[in-house]
Structures are given as C-alpha cells and as structure tokens.
Amino acid sequence: MSQTTQVARRRPVSAASGAAPPPVRRRPASPQWAAWAFLTPVTLYLALFYAYPLYRNLDLSLRDYTVRSFVQGNAPFTGLRNYRTVLDDPAFAPALLHTVVFTVVCLAFQYAIGLALAVFFHQHFRLSATLRALFLVPWLLPLIVSASTWSWMLNSDSGVVNAALHTVGVGPVNWLTSPSWSLASVIIANIWIGVPFNLVVLHSGLQSIPAGLYEAAALDGAGAWRRFWSITLPLLRPVSAITLLLGLVYTLKVFDIIWIMTKGGPAESSTTFATWSYQLGFGNLLPAFGPGAAVGNLLVAAALVFGLVHLRIQRGQEAS
Numbered sequence: 001m002s003q004t005t006q007v008a009r010r011r012p013v014s015a016a017s018g019a020a021p022p023p024v025r026r027r028p029a030s031p032q033w034a035a036w037a038f039l040t041p042v043t044l045y046l047a048l049f050y051a052y053p054l055y056r057n058l059d060l061s062l063r064d065y066t067v068r069s070f071v072q073g074n075a076p077f078t079g080l081r082n083y084r085t086v087l088d089d090p091a092f093a094p095a096l097l098h099t100v101v102f103t104v105v106c107l108a109f110q111y112a113i114g115l116a117l118a119v120f121f122h123q124h125f126r127l128s129a130t131l132r133a134l135f136l137v138p139w140l141l142p143l144i145v146s147a148s149t150w151s152w153m154l155n156s157d158s159g160v161v162n163a164a165l166h167t168v169g170v171g172p173v174n175w176l177t178s179p180s181w182s183l184a185s186v187i188i189a190n191i192w193i194g195v196p197f198n199l200v201v202l203h204s205g206l207q208s209i210p211a212g213l214y215e216a217a218a219l220d221g222a223g224a225w226r227r228f229w230s231i232t233l234p235l236l237r238p239v240s241a242i243t244l245l246l247g248l249v250y251t252l253k254v255f256d257i258i259w260i261m262t263k264g265g266p267a268e269s270s271t272t273f274a275t276w277s278y279q280l281g282f283g284n285l286l287p288a289f290g291p292g293a294a295v296g297n298l299l300v301a302a303a304l305v306f307g308l309v310h311l312r313i314q315r316g317q318e319a320s
Contacts, residue, residue, distance in 0.1 A: 058297060060293035061083065105187050106190050106191055109195075113198070122203065136200070143257060154261075178266070197247070202240070202243060209235050209236075274299065277292045277293075280295060
C-alpha cells in the first residue's frame with residue numbers, strides 16, 4: 001500500500017466538498033475564573049479575620065452573655081438593652097468626652113507637626129534622608145516599649161521630665177497620677193508615636209507636586225508662605241484626607257498606650273471608649289460582655305461613619 005493511501009485513511013475526506021474538516025480549536029478559559037482564583041484567598045482572609053469577628057461582636061452586644069453562657073453558647077437575646085445600659089451609665093459621658101478630646105487633639109498635632117517636618121525635609125539638604133529615617137524610630141518601636149518609656153519619663157519622682165522642670169525652677173508635676181494631667185500625658189505620648197506616620201505619608205505627597213509650580217510662583221514674586229497656602233496645601237488635599245482618616249481610625253482604637261501608662265485613671269480621668277470596653281469585658285470579676293461589646297461597636301460605627309463621609313467627599317471632588 002502506498003504512502004498516499006495511508007495518509008488518506010488517516011485524514012477522512014468530507015463527502016460534500018472532498019476537503020478535510022478544519023481542526024477543532026479549544027475555547028480559551030474565561031479570564032473570570034482566574035480573577036476569582038486570585039480573589040479567593042483575600043476573600044477568605046477578610047471573612048475569617050474581619051467579617052466573623054464583627055459578627056461575633058455584634059452578637060455579643062445583642063445578648064446577655066455571662067461566663068457560663070459564653071462557654072455554652074445559650075445566651076438569651078436582649079435586643080438593644082446592652083446599648084441602653086451603656087448610654088445610661090454615668091461613665092458614658094466622661095468616656096465620650098475623653099475620646100473626642102484625645103482623638104481631636106492627637107490628630108491636630110500629629111498632622112501639623114508631620115506636615116511641618118515634611119515641608120522641612122522636602123528641601124533635600126545634606127543628611128535629610130538620615131534624619132528622616134531617625135524620625136521613623138517612634139513608629140517602628142512596639143507600643144509597649146514606647147508606652148513604658150513615656151511612663152518612666154513622666155514618673156513623678158524619678159522621671160526625666162520633672163528633673164528638667166526642676167532645673168528651670170518648676171515644681172514636680174504628677175503627670176500620671178493626677179486627674180488634671182493624666183489625659184494630657186497619654187495625648188503627648190500618642191502624638192509622639194503618630195507624627196512619623198504623618199511625616200512619611202505627607203512627604204510622599206509633596207514628592208508628587210511638580211517643582212515647576214514653585215519656580216513659577218517664585219518668579220511671580222510669591223513668598224514662602226504664599227507658595228505654601230496656594231500650592232502645597234491645595235495639592236496635598238487628597239493625601240491629607242487619607243492621612244487624617246487613617247489617623248482617626250487608629251486614634252479611636254488606641255488602647256495600649258493608655259492602659260500601660262494610666263489604665264484609664266486615676267478616677268477614670270483618662271478613660272476612653274477603647275479602655276472602657278476592655279474594663280467592662282475583662283477588667284472585672286463579673287465581666288459584662290454585652291455592654292463591653294456595645295461600646296466597641298460604637299467605636300466601629302464612628303469609624304464607619306467617618307469613612308463613608310470621606311468617600312462621599314472624595315467622589316464629589318472627582319466629579320467636579
């Protein structure tokens with residue numbers, strides 16, 4: 001049998017046209033499956049470590065949990081009774097005031113000092129990169145180390161701050177044990193810890209501003225302050241919004257610094273919602289899991305509201 005006949009047998013010929021049928025092409029896989037494959041790990045992570053804890057915290061705030069029911073899981077449903085208990089508690093108003101003061105003062109000083117340092121280091125002088133890296137040390141240190149260091153520095157008897165005040169003729173201040181100074185003490189410590197974050201983010205925002213705008217303004221006779229108010233601040237507005245939003249969310253939930261330095265005292269003079277929630281849930285012999293979870297959910301709701309407001313403002317700016 002000839003080679004031509006063998007090839008003809010291998011390739012069947014169409015009866016109608018006498019030509020071989022076209023080869024079958026496989027349909028390429030849909031790119032949607034690849035997208036879901038990449039999203040699956042992130043979705044599982046968010047569900048396990050964010051969605052489920054939020055659901056459990058909401059469930060805690062809507063039930064009357066005790067130690068026994070927390071283990072057995074048969075707590076009765078009470079609706080919004082835990083929230084009413086929190087709102088009627090005499091400690092609610094002081095904790096709310098301390099939370100607002102702590103958050104607003106920390107955000108204002110962290111942003112102002114961070115912006116001033118970012119503008120200063122934007123000059124690109126010698127050792128600017130080295131000094132900027134040194135300013136990151138407070139941000140890189142563990143919070144327990146930073147809070148313990150500030151507790152030692154503000155100690156009434158052996159702290160270096162009172163020692164420095166003594167050299168200029170000022171008497172000792174009970175920074176951590178006086179109701180008049182405890183909140184100011186934790187605010188100072190938190191400002192020191194949060195300034196590097198603002199410095200890094202705002203400095204990166206300054207890098208994106210074209211240098212030609214400053215040169216043109218200088219040629220038109222604009223001074224340093226005029227260039228700052230007319231160029232730097234307006235063009236830094238998107239970066240500033242993100243910085244303030246992240247700082248707000250972080251400051252609302254600050255717990256480590258306050259608890260290590262003052263434990264919310266004395267006489268609850270430095271108690272915020274974060275420390276109050278911990279005290280209700282874990283700081284007593286008979287823990288109040290429901291009210292503690294309710295206070296935590298108030299913090300989550302506040303952060304969510306400010307986040308939605310930021311998104312609304314950002315969309316308005318993009319539309320305009």
